[in-house]
Structures are given as C-alpha cells and as structure tokens.
Amino acid sequence: MKPAVVLSILGALAGCCFGSLVHAADDSNDTEHAEIQPKCFKQNYYINAAGDMRELHDCRIISGNINIKGYDSDSLDLGSISHIKGSLSVANASSLLRIEGVELSTIDGTFALDTLTSLTSISLPKLESIDTIQWKVLPILSAVNLDKGIKRINSVVMSDTSLTGFSGFNVESLKTLNINNNRFLERIDSSVKEITETLLIAANARNLQVSLSDLTWANTITIKDTSSLNLDSLQVVENSAQFINNRFSELKLPKLKSTGMTLSVINNKQVRTVEFPSLAEVGGGLMIIDNDQVNRVDFFPVLRAIGGAIEFQGNIETSSFKQLKVVKGSAIIKSTSTQFDCNKWMKEEVSGVVRGGKIECGSGASRSTEVLLVDESGDITTGTPGVNSGVADGDHAKQTLARSGSSGSRPSGVGFAAVLLGFGVSWLAMQL
Template sequence: MCKVLFLLGTKLRFTFILCSSYWFRILDLEKKKCRNLFYCKSKMQLFKAYFCALLALSVASAKRAYQQEEVADYDNFDFDSYDIDLNEIIPMSTNSNSSSEENQKEEPSPDKCSKDRYEIENLNDMKDLHDCKVVKGDIVVLNYKEPILQFGHINRIEGNLEIYNAPNLVRIEAEEVRHVGKAFILSELTSLSLISFPSLRFVKVLDWKVLPILNSVHFSNEIKDIESITVSDTSLIGFSGFMTSKLENLDINNNRFLETINCDVEKITGKLHIAANSKDVKVSLPKLEYAKNVSIHDVLDINLEKLSEIESSINVIENNFDTFKLPNLKSIGGTLSILQNDKLNSVKFPNLTEIGGGLMVVNNSNIDKVNFFPELNIIGGALEIVGNIKELDFDKLKLVKGSAKIKSSDAEFSCAAWTKSDMSSVIRGGKIECTNANNERIVSNTPTENGKKVTTTESGPVKMKVSSGGNKNSLNSIFYTFLAVIWSTVF
C-alpha cells in the first residue's frame, strides 16, 4: 500500500510540473494576444482540460498498481498457518420446539395423491383417490357416467374441484372434505339434485351454473374466507351460511324458486348482481357498506341499510317492492338507474350528495314526484326523468354536467315553467328537452359564454377556464432561455 501511495504522489508531482511548464509557455508565447478576453478564456479552458486528462491518467495508473499489489499479497498468503476449529462453531438449536414443528407438518402424501391434475371419468378413477387424505392438485370430473360421485376419505383438496357435463350424475357426497383450496365449480349437471359437503369449512370460489333441478345442498354454516360466489340456474329455495366480510362478486341469478338471500358480507369489490330469481325473493345484506357495481332485478324486498358508497353504478330495474331506501348512501361513482318498478311508490336517498354519472328515473308507474334527493349537489352525466311526473324538486342541486330530458305524461306539468326555473340554470352539458301530456315540447341549449363553449374545471372554490388558443409566446420564451443556457455553459 505504501508503494502505491508513493507512486500516486510521484505521478501527481509530475503532472503538476508538466502542467505548470505548459501554462507558463502559454503565457509567454501568447501574452500579446491576451488582450482579447475571449481568446484568453479559450486558452484557460484548454489548460483545464489538459490538466484533468493528466490527473485522470495518473489516478488510473495508481489504481492498477494497487490491484497488482493486492493480487501479489493474496498469492503470497500462507493459508496453512491458519487453522479453523470446527468445535468452536455454535451448533443450531435442536430442542423440542423444532421437533414439535416437524410434527405439525402434514404427512407426505403418497405419489398417487401428489399429481397436479386428476381427470375422473368413471367410478374406478375416483376410487383410486379414496384413501388420500390430501390431494395436492385439481380434481376434474368430466363426462362422468355414474349417478353417484363419492369422495371417500379425502379431507383436503389443494387445487380446484371441477365437475362438468355429467348428465347422469344425481348425487355428490363428500362427507369428510373440509378444504377446497381454490374453486368449486359445477356446470351443466342437468340431473344433479343433491350436494352433501357437511364438513366443508374453506373454499375460495363457488361457481355453480346450469344445475336446473338442484334443490338440496348440505353445507356447514361455518364456511369462511370465501372470495366469490356465483349461483345460477338452480332450483334452490334459500341461500345463506357463508361467513365472510369481503367478496369479489356475489351473483345470484335465474334461480326460479329462490325465496331468501342472506349474507353478512361488508364489502363487494366487484359486482353485486341479484336477478331473475323468484318473484318473491327477499334479499338481506344488513352489513354491506361498500360495493363497486350493484344490479337489483325482480326482488320483492331488499335490505341495504348500511350501504354508504357505490364506486361505479347501481341499477334498480323491474322489482316488486314498494319502498326502496338507502339511508346511508353518500356517493355513487357512476350512473343511478331506477327503471320500470311498477309497484314502487316510496324512494329515499336522504344523504346522497354526488352522482358521478347520470341519473335516470324512468317509467316507475307510482312515482309522480321526484323529491327524494334532498342533499344532491352534482350529477356528473345526463338527467333523464320519464313518467307520470307532477313535480321535480332538487333543492340543493348545483350542477348537471350532461344534458336533461324531462318527459311527463301528466297534463298539469308545465315545461315552460320548468325551463325558466332555477333548475334549468344548473344544466351545463348540452340541450334541455321537455315534453308533457299536452304535447308541449321545449328544446333549448344550455348556457354558454360569448357564444362559444367554455370548458370549466372546478376544484373547490377555484374555477379555471381553459381556452383552445395556442401558447406560442410561452414556447418562444422557453426556446430562447434554453439557447442562453447553452451559450453560457459553452463559453
């Protein structure tokens, strides 16, 4: 190391002497020309470059010498003079804790239980797995010809359980299955009437479709942590028994005998879809606070008392209830559609302040007054009201970003009075169209400024108008500033 430092010092002294002689030579030969400031500055830059180059060469040379010295030292190192006593190394703990952890691990499955996928086509294929406590992969039953499918002593399926296209299958019996690691899928089982999984405690996804005569399901009431539920086209009369606070999807549709849907879910990150079940179906989701999309069709009664936020849209279409209320709902990110609910006569949204999309209240026979949005401030899309409308009342509405269409079948509703009211002044996104039973039809454009449309961006109390004019002057200013910076850097 001392050699390297000495070499580096020698090279730096040599660099200093060489650069000094070069600089004095420049001053001696060029002192008459230095009256020109630009010329002298160029010589100074040349000297700086020359000095930096020599300095870099010196440091690089010293570094190479240092590396060579390290290699030489490593080659001359006497490894035999250093002994390592393995007895001094502290061994890892081998106490009873480690043995207990090993005992807690699952016993390894036989090879026949550890495949990635099992395709079951007949009774013998299934019997081969009956003595497996744990099946590591997916069980896929396809074109099964027997009337009964039994799972023997299988306790745990770590993959999917999938059963497709088995028209002769009548019963599925899995008395000991407690765990399905991924999805439980049933599809196109047209003779299936009974599913028995009395010990089931865990399944991630339930996806049942086209099970037209399925009317009996034996599940425990303790299924936890399920993530998605789809039940479609069955003959079930009730749906309940899932203990989960969060779902991706809850989709219950086309179950023509289904009378009750009960679930304690608190958050649905995908869709809530209830449609085309029994005309008398009652839906109770008393703990639901958040949903991304909501679609409610053909329901007799619904409880969504705690629902406070809908991220996207909600559709309430062709239902049989007379009252629909969402007392805690504060915001809807998309569109609110209330369409063709013939028995509906009472609607309540007492705390709703904002609708991000449009608002549609269309052809609800018993609604003649739209006065159930007392706190609504903003409608982000269009407003469409159609029906036997006598009165429109939006006391706190300040902005409708889309157009407005009002079509009343009541002869007493005056389009002329409505278009001249304060209500019409908040509509900003297009035309206003109003028609009543007397064939009075008024069409007008929404307010504009100086004959030209102006885009207005709102952020609290601040409003910023954005015109379509160019920014030529600002671009020129940036260009010339850039040139000035380049000039000062080079010269």
C-alpha cells in the same frame, strides 16, 4: 469452574435440546410428505368413472385440480379427501344425482359445477374455506348441506338451480355475488359488508326477498326482479347502481352518499316510496324512468352534483332539487302528466345548473317538447322543439341508447341500463 468445562456442558445441552427440535421438525415434515402419497401429488386429475375416483379415496390432501366430466355414476363420493389445493370441477354428467364429501373442509381454488341436469343434492358438512363457488345449470338441485358454514370465500356465482334460499356465508368481503335465474329462490341473506367487483341479483323467484343489511360498500350493483330489498347500511357505490323491473313497493337507501357512475331506477311498476336522503353526488347519469306509482321526484334532498345526464320519464307531476348545483350533461324529462309545469322546471329548476348539454321538457299537455341548449359557460339558446309522443316500453332501450352519446361525460352507465332493458340480464350474468 473452568471455561472449558462450561463450554462442554453448554455444548451438551445444545445437542440435547436443539437436536431434539431438529428431529421433531424432520418428523413433522416426514409426516406431511407421508400424507401426500405419490398418487395424491399431481397437477391435474381427469376423472370420468367412479373407479377413477375411488383410487383417490384414501388421499387426505390432493395437491392439484380435480376435473370430472361425463361421470358414469349417480353418486360422487370424495372419500377421505379433506383439502384440495387446486380446484374441483364437475361438468356434463347427466347421471349424477349426489355429491358427497364428509371430510372435505378446504378447496383452495374454484368449486365449479356446470350442466348437471340430474343433480339433486350436495353434502359437504365440513366445508368452510373456498375461493370461488361457480354453479351453473343445475336445474333440479334443491338440497345443499354446508353445516359448518363457509367462513372464507371470495366469489359466489349461482345460476339456474332449484335452490329456495341462499345463506350461511359468514364473510365480510366478497369480490362477486351473482345470483341469477334460480326460479325457486325466495330469499337471499348475507352479512357481507363489502363487494369489491359485482353484485348482481336477477331473474330469480317472483317473491324473492333480498337482505344485505350489513353491506356498506359496493363496486357495481344491479338488482332486478326482487319483491323486497334491504340495503340499509349501504354508503358508497364506486361505479353504477341499477334497480330495474323490481316488484318492491319501496326503495330506501338511507345512508347512500355517492355513486361513481350512473344511478338508474327503471320500470319498477309497484314502487311507491323512493328515498335517498343522504345522496350528495352521482358521478354519472341519473335515470328515473317508468316507475308507474312515482309521480314526484323530490327524494334527493341533499343531491349537489350530477356528473352525467338527467333523464326522467313517466307520470311525473313535480320535480324538485333544492341543493343541486351542477349537471354536467343534458336534462331531459318527458312526463305523461298534464300537471307537470315545463316552464317552471326548465327556467327555475335546471337552467342554472346544466353545463354543456340540452334541457328538454315535455308534459301530457303538449305533443311537442321545449328545448334549450346550454353551453359550458351556462349561456342558453332556444333549440328546435322535439316530439312528445311518448315512448313505448319496447322502444325505451333503443331511444335511450341513441341518446347516450350526448348525455354527458359518462354515457356508459346510460348505455348499460338500456342494454339491460333491451336484452335482459341473463346473458350478462352468464358471462361474469
């Protein structure tokens, strides 16, 4: 066959096959653009009436943000919308009772609900992909239908709702999990393995049970007002870990190896068992304060280094750190027990490991505290005795905050714990 004929045949085949692919691609693009009608293709929608919302009911894709404020109906129906490429925000709609979106599967931005005082139910049965849930001041919200299950989400903030349970978020990583002031919330379950910014759980139901059994890494942790806690897989806390005002009887972190900043166990009145069998390093301060049932601080068997100060208060009878090599701040204990031996603790337990701080000890047997001053080379001099009058609950925050300036290389963690005690976490949670 002549070369010219071969080229002619190849040209025909190319025109036939590849031409059809080009037309198919063009048809696909035409279809996509046809789905996004001009009215569905805006950067922002501002809606305050049911009629405004109905105009978008036949849009399958919304290209921008839907902002709903002061809505005038008791029902918000999202019609046929399946994909919102921006955010969905609903705020200050006192008449709104229900939010429904039977086709909605994806919100690329934030799903924000704020100050909806009559909202009782949300039904989004196909929703499975979203960047951020931010729900605040939904005081009678009690029913949420997310039947499909959320499979992609970055952050969750839920505050002041009437929800009784939190689950169904099947993701491995979150930036933020902030669940606070949900007075009927009795259970939090999540399979999340990593929280890269903030884990904060506080001021929910008195009998709240928290299970984050797969969590292995977290940046910052604050757990407050819970009755049971499962963090069995947690290995690393990059910054601070704080367990404050809880009602659980045991605090066990069997796999935790290190915290980058302060570790605080404060005012957990019912905790009897505390276990940190794998903890080798605390990058900031170590605070064990006013846990009424804890009278032995011997639950850090492999702890070798503390980057800030030690501060213990309460009915502590004994303290033991078998592997501790260095404390880069002060070591202070004020025990109400007459059985605590300050001489032994100061001379045998901590005098050889404190570098650049003071050692202060008071027990129930004395009204004054003994003080030793230790420089960075380990040389010790006797300091002026302090007052061992005890610290009333309401004064903990003020005195702890005042001490934080001389508590070692990382005072910020100590100060944060003091602020939590003095003012609670509600303000902090609402700012996140």
